[in-house]
Structure formats: structure tokens, C-alpha cells
Amino acid sequence: MLKKIPKDMNQMEMISIEELVPKDHLLRKISKAVDFDKIYDFVEDLYCLDNGRPGVDPVVLFKMVLIQHLYGIPSLRKTAEE
Numbered sequence: 001m002l003k004k005i006p007k008d009m010n011q012m013e014m015i016s017i018e019e020l021v022p023k024d025h026l027l028r029k030i031s032k033a034v035d036f037d038k039i040y041d042f043v044e045d046l047y048c049l050d051n052g053r054p055g056v057d058p059v060v061l062f063k064m065v066l067i068q069h070l071y072g073i074p075s076l077r078k079t080a081e082e
Helices: 026-035 037-044 056-072 076-081
Strands: none
Touching: 026 056, 037 056, 056 076
16 A cells, blocks of 8 residues: 655754764865964954944954955856855
8 A cells, every 4th residue: 555655844854953964074174274363363463342243253254255266256246146
């Protein structure tokens, strides 16, 4: 007898980013070798604390451009998609 199993689209699964990225991935090696927190010291005087909209985290911007150049991705939009 054929029994159809209903597809439950409300199922949730928890997964860690640590599980998605291989241990020997190039970006993991870069993250261990580079102190990205220094970027905050370089750009601190360029951000205003009480005027305008909240800024994008400068470390995230730097990492996106780094990934863009490492992998030859032509645009930041494409980098964000990847």
C-alpha cells in the first residue's frame, strides 16, 4: 500500500555557522591571523555618536571587500548574496 507523507513546511532546524564552514577554510585562517578589531581604532573618529542614522559596522564592510577581492566577485551586492 502506498502511503503519502504530508510535507510539513513548518519544521524548524537549528544549525550553527561553525558546522557550515569547514575547519580548514581560507576565511577561518585569515580570521585567526588578522586582528580585525584594530579597524575600529582607525575609523572611530569618522563616526558620529549622536547625529544621523546608525552606521554599518566597519569590520563587516572591510571583510566584505576582502572577500570580494579574494574570490573575484564583481560587486558588493553579489558578495552579499554569496
